[in-house]
Amino acid sequence: MISSTAWILITAILVATSCALVGTFLVLRKMSLMGDAISHAVLPGIVIAFLLTASRNTFPMLIGAGLFGLLTVWLTEELSKKGRIFHDASMGIVFTTLFAIGVIMISLFAANVDIDQECVLYGEIAYVPWDLWIWRGMNMGPRPVWILSLVLFINISFITLMYKELKTYSFSPQLAATLGLPVGLIHYGLMGTVSFTTIASFESVGAILVVALLIVPPATAYLLTDRLHRLLLLAVLFGITSAVGGYYMALWINSSIAGAIAVMNGLQFALVFVLAPKYGLLGKKLAGRRIQRAGSELITTPEPSRH
């Protein structure tokens, strides 16, 4: 029998890995905040699913959330194209409006909806071990672990199958388009996995932790390497270390696990931000000094002539 600690750690690691994998592409594509937008904008989808099925069943909610996740992506894209406004502004308009509609729906159906914005958005990973999946009377272990394993499987297959395409696309969408790659398909494929990952994860770990795990580990890794496969591996590594470290930190100070993992992410980033050899603060400063010294040597000490 696996202990509840182990289940929590497994869940955290699964979420961290999935998020780091797709988050890397988000960071490279400069769409980091898509995860944040999706995790808020799915609120109406969840309420609708709840109203239709009159239960807190997970699968209808996942479907409702998934549809609204894709709707967010599509609306953001269309609004920024048709309305000629910056991508970030169009994302802001879409997700906050959808979120507001969700909150209104909750208060409209308050009598028969037993959810609130906080419980939807701020899942708690500590409850994962008790969210069991009973299948034909058998205890299959925590349900989130199954769902998150599926998400991880999908993400890994998507990335391995489309690796070359994703690589070209994330560094230069224009090049990808001129090479004749199916840019639309890649974009919506990526966004689909992002929505799916976000929705499946935030239900069990909370929206803010998803946002942190999508962005911070890839950004940390981005300060250390220029190669995509290393970037992916490092991001996963940072995700996992922050998940494990955060869990023990939470135990130690007796606090929220999700919050502690986010803080751990921040600490890791701060460390790398200062120390990274090439792109860190110190590294840059040293490199700058070296160049300066080399330059001044060139100027002040010419080769002594012996003839």
Next chain:
Amino acid sequence: MEVLIEFFSLQDPNIRFVLAGTILLGLSAGALGCFAILRRRALVGDAVAHAILPGVCLAFIIAGGKDPLMLVAGAFVFGLLSMVTMDFISRNSRIAPDASIGMVLSVFFGFGVVLLTFIQTTGFVDQSGLDDFLFGQAAAMVGSDVKVFGGLSLLILIVTVIVFKELKLISFDPSFARSIGYPVKRMEFLLALLMVLIITAGIQAVGVVLMASMLIIPAAAARYWTDSLRVMLLIAAGVGALSGVTGSFISYTAPAMPTGPWMVVSAALIFFLSFLLAPGKGEIARHIQKIRLSHKVAYENILKTLYSMEEEDGRTDRLRPAKELRKRRHLSRRKMRRVLSTLLRKKLITRFGGTPDGFLLTETGRKEAKRLVRVHRLWEQYLSQHLQIAEDHLHDDAESMEHLITSDIEAQLRRSLGSPALDPHKSAIPYDNDEDEPAGKKSGAKAGGRAGSGSQSGKNRRGGAS
């Protein structure tokens, strides 16, 4: 109706507070949001609004209770800190601004959650409702809140008016501002300060997520109506205030309805209407423009076709039947009829009924057609002479440019080319007789050679009409 009167008579002091609070919030957030949008920092507001949480918690721990002033101060300090952090990260590393926004948002908020759970487990007495600070309760606003709020908004509006010129400059062209010696960094800091102020104040009314939208949506809506920043600020402030009124009104008539979300939804509605209806930049206006342009292109093409027929056989008195026109320009029967009736209405062509039924260019029509052919050929000449574009690539580009070249551009083209007599395909460029003689005539091209060069153009040119 009764409710409306009751609401706007402002009898109930509670309504007065809520209304004043939401209007002030809408006004100042709308105005400040313009700068956020223009500087491509739309989502900074979202990040700051989240990043405030640890400040609130720390203030609570330090004060040992919910001292409102301390909470606001804590929020303010952390809001500013988050702004500075975001800026520092994206300035000093290869991390893009969007990623640094996301990182600050989630890590700060995570830290806040840690502190919040710490407060809860340590058993402070009146910790409940601390997160109300983040989720907002507009309907619960009381007199003192509104006073603080009003003061803040007024301060923000006054500062914005005073340093309007500087803010404008750093929003559109920070490097230019720097080069002419503006204190750009100080101005940016001031702007950050104002943003944090309004977010700290606004959060308590509408909550974290919705605060971000009050900064974005009114400004984005205002953008459709104007190109002037001053007008945009005014419109955005108006949109913000209007959505404040709508939000409070809805939550007044249906007390179960939350004010903040309805503010956002009304702002979003105004945005959507602006997006559709705004003159010039709205979707509908642009669609109409597109249809007009395509109609203009169609009838100008017919004019040119008529002219090139004249060029070919050198006869200006021969009737051209619609059938023949349709052979050269592939338009549907209906569209051809519409185009011809436009031309008739504009008196660019005349119609002679009977047999054979056909059309003739009028004097003005010929002049207009000549102008089109002229700018087409001038443009081709320009492309081949100045951009060295191959001869067989010229036509398509000129085909679309001829409808867009104004008389100013034409004059410039002629000046830069020296009014040449021939285009790259060796067709004569037709000038109006009352204008200066083309420069190229000296080199031998005959003035009356329209008919002659017409046959030449027939050889060189595909499709006839150029």
